[in-house]
Amino acid sequence: MLFPTIEFAVFFGLVFPITWLLNAHNTWKKLFLVAASYYFYAFWRVEFTFLLFLSSLVNYLLALGLGRLKDGTPRLILFWLAVAANLGVLGYFKYYNFFAAQFVNAMDTAGIRVEVRFIEVALPVAISFLTFHALSYIIDVYRRAIQPSKSLLDILLYISFFPHLIAGPIVRANKFLVQTETPRNPSDIRLGQSVFLILGGLFKKVIIANYLSTEFVDPVFRDPLNHSSLDLVFGMYAYALQIYCDFSAYTDIAIGIANLLGYEFPQNFNYPYRATSVQDFWRRWHMSLSSWLRDYLYLPLGGNRFGELMTYRNIMVTMALGGLWHGASWNFLIWGLLHGAALVTERIFGLTGSGSSSPRSPIRGALSWFFTIHFVCLTWVFFRAPTLDASLDYFSTMFSGTGWGTTATPFIVLIFILGALSHIIPPRWFETLETRYDTASLPVKVMLPFATIFLIAVAAPDGIAPFIYFQF
Amino acid sequence: MTDAKLPDIDRHRTPPPLRTAAIVIYATLALLVAAIPQSLTNWLREMKSSELQEKLLPGAERLQLLSERAGFSTPYRRCRELFLALKGSEDN
Numbered sequence: 001m002l003f004p005t006i007e008f009a010v011f012f013g014l015v016f017p018i019t020w021l022l023n024a025h026n027t028w029k030k031l032f033l034v035a036a037s038y039y040f041y042a043f044w045r046v047e048f049t050f051l052l053f054l055s056s057l058v059n060y061l062l063a064l065g066l067g068r069l070k071d072g073t074p075r076l077i078l079f080w081l082a083v084a085a086n087l088g089v090l091g092y093f094k095y096y097n098f099f100a101a102q103f104v105n106a107m108d109t110a111g112i113r114v115e116v117r118f119i120e121v122a123l124p125v126a127i128s129f130l131t132f133h134a135l136s137y138i139i140d141v142y143r144r145a146i147q148p149s150k151s152l153l154d155i156l157l158y159i160s161f162f163p164h165l166i167a168g169p170i171v172r173a174n175k176f177l178v179q180t181e182t183p184r185n186p187s188d189i190r191l192g193q194s195v196f197l198i199l200g201g202l203f204k205k206v207i208i209a210n211y212l213s214t215e216f217v218d219p220v221f222r223d224p225l226n227h228s229s230l231d232l233v234f235g236m237y238a239y240a241l242q243i244y245c246d247f248s249a250y251t252d253i254a255i256g257i258a259n260l261l262g263y264e265f266p267q268n269f270n271y272p273y274r275a276t277s278v279q280d281f282w283r284r285w286h287m288s289l290s291s292w293l294r295d296y297l298y299l300p301l302g303g304n305r306f307g308e309l310m311t312y313r314n315i316m317v318t319m320a321l322g323g324l325w326h327g328a329s330w331n332f333l334i335w336g337l338l339h340g341a342a343l344v345t346e347r348i349f350g351l352t353g354s355g356s357s358s359p360r361s362p363i364r365g366a367l368s369w370f371f372t373i374h375f376v377c378l379t380w381v382f383f384r385a386p387t388l389d390a391s392l393d394y395f396s397t398m399f400s401g402t403g404w405g406t407t408a409t410p411f412i413v414l415i416f417i418l419g420a421l422s423h424i425i426p427p428r429w430f431e432t433l434e435t436r437y438d439t440a441s442l443p444v445k446v447m448l449p450f451a452t453i454f455l456i457a458v459a460a461p462d463g464i465a466p467f468i469y470f471q472f
Numbered sequence: 473m474t475d476a477k478l479p480d481i482d483r484h485r486t487p488p489p490l491r492t493a494a495i496v497i498y499a500t501l502a503l504l505v506a507a508i509p510q511s512l513t514n515w516l517r518e519m520k521s522s523e524l525q526e527k528l529l530p531g532a533e534r535l536q537l538l539s540e541r542a543g544f545s546t547p548y549r550r551c552r553e554l555f556l557a558l559k560g561s562e563d564n
Contacts, residue, residue, distance in 0.1 A: 006515040013501060020490060186490035195496065260493055411559050445492065446499040450507075453500065457508055458551040 001043040037162040048124040060155040067148035098328030126166040137173035163254040169268040169288035184262025192434035197256035205249035208419040212242040224394040228403030276368040278342040316340040335382040509536035
C-alpha cells in the first residue's frame with residue numbers, strides 16, 4: 001500500500017478515528033494499531049507478516065534476557081546472539097545470493113568448480129528498516145540506556161508501526177517506547193505542520209519524482225550509450241533531485257501521518273543539497289540513518305578516540321557498511337567507500353563545512369557547496385546504475401563529449417526547476433505558512449489541502465511508481 | 473514576571489485540534505470524491521472481485537452520476553484536458 005493512493009486514503013480514513021476513539025484505552029489502541037500495521041504490511045506479501053511478528057517476539061524475549069542478566073560473559077553472549085539473529089535474517093534475505101555469487105566467481109577464477117544453491121525468495125519489503133529498529137532496541141537495552149519493555153504489544157507496535165515501517169525515518173526505541181506508555185494528547189497534533197508535510201510530500205513524490213523518473217532518468221540510465229553527454233549530465237542532476245524528492249516525500253508523509261495519530265518522529269532531511277561539505281551532507285541527508293550509523297557502528301568501532309589512522313579506518317568501515325545496507329551490489333559498496341574517502345579527505349585537510357568553527361568567505365562557501373553538490377551527484381550514478389559496468393558506461397559517455405543535443409522536454413526542465421525550488425525556498429517561509437494555516441478559518445483549512453490534492457491529481461502521471469527506498 | 477495567559481473567551485473560541493483535524497481530513501476526502509468521482513469508481517473496479525466491491529461499486533457509480541449531473545466533476549475534467557494538451561500527451 002503506497003501513501004499516495006486511494007487505498008491508503010481509505011485505510012487512514014478508518015485508522016484515524018478508531019485510534020483516537022480508543023485513545024483512553026491505551027492497550028486496545030495499541031492492539032488496534034498493531035493490527036492495522038500488519039494489515040498495511042500484508043498488502044505486499046501476507047507471509048512476511050509472520051517474519052515481522054517473529055522478529056518482534058525474538059527481540060522482545062532477548063531484550064528481557066539482557067535486562068535480567070548481570071554484566072558478564074553470559075550477557076555478552078546473549079547480546080551477540082541477538083545481533084547475529086537480526087543480522088542473520090537480513091543477511092539471508094538480502095546478501096546471501098550476492099556473497100554466494102562472489103564466492104562462486106572467486107572459486108571459478110581459481111579453477112575450482114563449486115555448486116552453490118541460490119535462494120529464490122522475494123526480499124521482504126523494508127527488511128533493512130525493520131532490522132535497524134530491532135537492533136536499536138537491543139543495543140540500547142544492552143547498554144542499559146533503556147529498560148527492556150515488559151509489554152510485547154509495545155515492541156510489536158515499535159517495530160511494525162505503519163508510518164515508519166517501510167522506509168523510515170528510523171525511530172529510536174527510547175524515543176518511541178515512551179510514547180506508547182500513556183494515551184497520546186490530542187493537543188500535541190500540529191495540524192499545520194502535518195498538513196504541509198503531507199501535501200509537500202505528495203507533490204514531491206507524485207509530480208517531481210515520478211515525472212523525472214519515468215520521462216527522463218529511467219530512459220537515460222537504461223541506455224546511457226545511446227544518449228548525448230548533455231543528457232547524461234542532466235540525467236545525473238535529475239536523479240539527484242528525484243531520489244531526494246522520492247525519499248524525503250515518504251518520510252515527510254510518514255512524519256505528518258504519525259503526528260496526526262499523536263506520535264512524534266524525528267526529522268529526516270534538512271536541505272541536504274545545500275551542504276558545503278560531505279560531512280555536512282550526511283548531517284542533512286537521511287539523518288536518522290546517519291545518526292544510527294554514528295551511534296551504533298562508528299562510535300562502538302572507536303570513533304575518533306584512538307588516533308587519526310583508526311578514525312579514518314572507522315569512517316571507511318562505517319560508510320562501506322552504510323553503502324552495503326542499501327543493497328547487495330558492488331555499486332552500493334563503491335558509493336559508500338567514495339563517501340567514506342571524501343569524509344577522510346575532508347578530515348585530513350580540515351574541510352568539514354558548516355560544522356567548522358572557522359569563519360568562511362562567501363566565495364569559499366560557494367566553492368565548497370559547488371564541489372560538494374557535484375561530488376554527491378557524481379556518486380549518485382553508482383547508486384542508480386544497475387551494475388558497475390553500466391556506471392562506467394555512464395561516466396565514459398558523459399565525459400566523452402559525444403553530442404550536446406538533449407531528449408529533455410521543456411516540461412521535464414520545468415519539473416526539474418520546480419523540484420529545485422524545494423532547496424531554494426527558505427525554511428522560514430514554510431514555518432510562516434504553517435503558522436498562518438493554524439490560525440486560518442476552518443473553510444480555509446479544508447480548501448487548502450483539497451485544492452492542492454486536486455491540482456496534484458490534475459497534473460499526476462498515470463500510475464504511481466513505488467518509493468525508491470522500499471527496496472532497502 | 474508572570475506567564476501571559478489567553479483570555480478565557482479566546483480559549484473557548486479555539487476548537488480542539490482533534491476535531492479540527494478530523495473535519496479537515498474528512499471534508500477534504502469528501503470534496504475530492506465529489507470533484508474527482510471517477511477515481512473512486514475506477515479504484516473499486518480494479519479491486520479483486522469481492523463482496524465489498526459488489527456492495528460499494530453501485531454506490532460509487534451513483535455518486536459519480538450525481539457529481540457529473542451537478543457539474544462538480546467538470547472542473548477536474550477540463551483542467552486535466554488542459555494540462556494534457558499543454559504537455560502534449562494523452563491519458564491511458
